Amino acid sequence: MPDEIVVDGGRGELVLMWAGFPLVGGGLGAAVTALSSWIAGLPWFPFQGVFELLDRWPDELSYAIGAGAGVLGGLLLAVVAVRDRLTVTVGHRSVRLHRDGHGRDVARTDVAGVFVDGKALVLLNTAGGELARETSDLDGERLGAAFTRQGWPWLAQDPHRDTYRRWVEGLPDLPPGADALLRARQRALDGGHDGEVRELHGELVRLGVVVRDEGKRQYWRLVAGPPSR
Numbered sequence: 001m002p003d004e005i006v007v008d009g010g011r012g013e014l015v016l017m018w019a020g021f022p023l024v025g026g027g028l029g030a031a032v033t034a035l036s037s038w039i040a041g042l043p044w045f046p047f048q049g050v051f052e053l054l055d056r057w058p059d060e061l062s063y064a065i066g067a068g069a070g071v072l073g074g075l076l077l078a079v080v081a082v083r084d085r086l087t088v089t090v091g092h093r094s095v096r097l098h099r100d101g102h103g104r105d106v107a108r109t110d111v112a113g114v115f116v117d118g119k120a121l122v123l124l125n126t127a128g129g130e131l132a133r134e135t136s137d138l139d140g141e142r143l144g145a146a147f148t149r150q151g152w153p154w155l156a157q158d159p160h161r162d163t164y165r166r167w168v169e170g171l172p173d174l175p176p177g178a179d180a181l182l183r184a185r186q187r188a189l190d191g192g193h194d195g196e197v198r199e200l201h202g203e204l205v206r207l208g209v210v211v212r213d214e215g216k217r218q219y220w221r222l223v224a225g226p227p228s229r
Contacts, residue, residue, distance in 0.1 A: 005146040007138055008087040017081045022074035029070020033063050084194075086136035088121065090146045095123070097134050106131050114147050115155040116140040117212060128160055129223040130210050133201065135194075164212060164219040173222070175207045182211070182218060189216050 032039070036054040039045050054062040089096040094105045106123055110131060113124040121143060123131040147154045165171075167182050174182075181204050188196040204211055208223040 003091065005090045005150060006087065007090065007142050007146050009085055009137070013085070014082070017078040018075075021078040021081070022071045025070035025072070025074025025077070026067040027070065029066040029068070029073070030063055032070075033066030036062065036066075086121075086134050086138060088134075088138065088143065088146070090150050090152070092150050095147075095152075097121075097132055099134065104132070108152065111152065113153050113155045113159060115158055116143060117158050118214075120212075122158065124159075127223055128210075129208070130205055133212075158212075160210070160221055163221045165221065167211075167218040167220050174220075175209065175222075178204060178207050178209045178220075181207070182209075182220070185211070186216075186218060189213065189218070 033054055036051040040048060040051040040055050042048075045051070054066060057065075083100045085099065087096075087098040089098070092108070094107050095111075096103050096105050110125055111123050112126040112128075115122055115124075117133075119137065120133050120135045121138070122133050125131050144154050167186075169179065169183060171179065181200055185197060185200040185204070188200060201211055204220075209220055210223060211218055211220050213219070
């Protein structure tokens with residue numbers, strides 16, 4: 001049995017991010033520059049001054065600037081994407097979840113079940129609470145194979161899926177403070193603030209509330225036993 005199995009996006013994903021994003025960005029920047037004269041004639045379009053300036057400059061200069069800006073934008077996007085990559089290192093006794101320079105280890109003895117919920121890898125404790133919920137583009141079959149090979153309790157689906165309820169404000173069955181956290185999390189979901197969404201998810205777990213998302217909708221359930229640590 002291997003000591004550890006690493007599941008990540010691989011080198012191809014890194015090449016796509018560091019090379020593909022800047023190339024696509026440069027192409028888009030050049031394409032937008034080619035349309036600068038037309039865009040400058042649209043009074044409702046933002047940044048009119050920029051497109052008017054590009055339209056006045058010689059083509060060799062304006063195209064270089066437009067493509068360069070696109071490449072820079074692609075590099076910035078690559079930095080964000082690389083930082084958001086999830087690496088899952090599955091051992092026989094623990095699993096390490098690593099993202100954005102930070103890692104956390106979850107002991108095998110604390111885990112009662114592992115499964116994929118949409119794009120999220122979920123680890124459950126014996127009380128039905130969540131020890132971890134990490135969203136990524138990792139292949140579910142690869143994750144299942146890694147955990148199964150190391151002897152972890154891999155599940156085909158969420159065993160508590162039928163107990164979730166759609167969240168609406170003012171529900172009486174939630175613990176004190178949970179409704180306010182769910183309101184704040186809904187705002188973060190609507191605004192695309194992924195870091196805040198994850199942070200508030202952790203706060204809810206500490207109150208004994210498990211949350212899963214379908215699009216921008218939140219669904220919740222209560223943990224049967226004590227809240228996850």
